[in-house]
Amino acid sequence: MSVRPYRDIHRRKSRQIRVGSVLVGGDAPITVQTMTNTPTSDAAATIEQIRRIEEAGADIVRVSCPDEESTAALSAIVKASKIPIVADIHFHYKRAIEAAQAGAACLRINPGNIGSAERVREVVKAAKDYGCSIRIGVNAGSLEKDLLEKYGEPCPEAMVESALDHIKLLEDNDFFETKISVKASDIFLAVAAYQGLADACDYPLHVGITEAGGLRAGTVKSSIGMGMLLWSGIGDTIRVSLSADPVEEVRVGFEMLKSLGLRRRGVTVISCPSCARQRFDVISTVGKLEERIAHIQTPMTVSVIGCVVNGPGEARETDFGLTGGGQHQVYVAGVPHHKLADEDIVEHLAGMIERKAAEIEAAKAAEAAAAQENAAPENAAE
Structure with missing residues (x-):
């Protein structure tokens, strides 16, 4: 029997996908990610920022790819990064294909925003060919016009419907390596949307409160919204969106997970x-x-x-x-x-x-070496 059952958090059961070398969903640890704010076309500056992000402990990092210059620089950035790169694509399907070819581990897109069914097929084919997962990123501030006309305003139901519509576009192309976010700057809207989506599908969820604000206000706002979701077991990967150094986003993310006993680092x-x-x-x-x-x-x-x-x-x-x-x-x-x-x-x-x-680290290393040594004769016998 648990000594402190009031601390137990039962994570929502989700399917597991791979973002490069990192597992997301299922029984994998909740991952922490952030996003660079250097021009991606400036590979040297972006790589330098990623170095700092890596040192802070981030598991995944996202970079914007709004133009050809950015995707042209992406190959060098991917090669230099020790953690998987997510390419942020908004409208142009060719940028998604170029990013996949450059080695991005994941494409952040909204399939419904990149054009015809044929273009969606081309992006999905590139993702399959180059081993990319896809993140569907629904945002309350950029919902489809037909949904705004149907519901009158951004609301949880509209955001969930948008996410499910995008999911279907991928599933119709036999693609399931997908994670989803339904972000809003309004805490109540974001939380309700995530709760609705968690009930509606088993895909891993990327949790965050978008455009949360500066370091202090954004940390408080994100902690309230994301904390409610994480405490209820919703969330497989997180980003704390702050108008601050990306390193601070990583630090706050880990502090959030530590406070809830979901992950400990440092x-x-x-x-x-x-x-x-x-x-x-x-x-x-x-x-x-x-x-x-x-x-x-x-x-x-x-x-x-x-x-x-x-x-x-x-x-x-x-x-x-x-x-x-x-x-x-x-x-x-x-x-x-x-x-x-x-x-x-x-x-x-x-x-x-x-x-x-x-x-502690020396003991871990010795234990790992001993385990490897013990396993060597078995491997040799095979």
């Missing part, structure tokens, strides 16, 4: 909001610590609490903890370990975290 810092009881500058310390340990990918938890009211209790639940006092108490694995002075806090905790991360 250090989770639990810290108090600070008050007059604090015995050190909590806000400054936490800010510096988060920057100092941003490079660590190993999942761990650290509590930084300004006083002894809640500090010991939080420390019991974390890998490392610090509670403010005359001499600050440091906890290891929930147990008091040693005392510490003010000036050492950030570097001292960061050093402990780094050493623990190195130990």
Whole structure:
């Protein structure tokens, strides 16, 4: 029996597709993606931005391909990227074909927007020939005219109908390697549309609140909307759409998944909001610590609490903890370990975290090597 059943999230059952080397849907981890904002035609600038996105931990990255210059640069970008590339295509079917030929792992299109049935067939053929999946991207701001006339305004029913119409165009061409999004900037509209689509099909869903705003407002808005969906088990891959550095989108995405216990990457810092009881500058310390340990990918938890009211209790639940006092108490694995002075806090905790991360990763590497060695004789016998 689960000790904490109230934490259980039962993910919606979806079929699984492949985006390059990354699995999406089914029992695969929820993936985090973002989008470049450099001109795709500038391959060097785009590759440099993708490097930073990779370092932040993104699983997938999307690039716009609005013109021939962009698809011409795509081949070099794909070769340089360590993570799968999704080519963003809006209207021109030839750009989709060129992107598939250039090595894109996925095409983001709306089949109904790229022209005749013959053109849809040509795009699907290119996707099949070059091993691309397709993402159908429905947006409340660009719904088809006939649906707006039918429903009068963007609404969940119109968005779901649009998605299902696009799905049928692909299915009629015997294509099923598809993921779908039904995004809106209105939280209630987006959530209702995703809920309706989740009931209507079993395709993996790309979840996001589009045009959410700047870093602070967009993070809050996205967390509310996407959090409701993820908590209810809806979502196989996510993008947090912010008017900010794409790296921030990745960071917020992982924080969202960590908060819900859906995926862990890096250090989770639990810290108090600070008050007059604090015995050190909590806000400054936490800010510096988060920057100092941003490079660590190993999942761990650290509590930084300004006083002894809640500090010991939080420390019991974390890998490392610090509670403010005359001499600050440091906890290891929930147990008091040693005392510490003010000036050492950030570097001292960061050093402990780094050493623990190195130990964990070394143990994982040794375990993997042992498993490979044990499997070698069996493979040789075969």
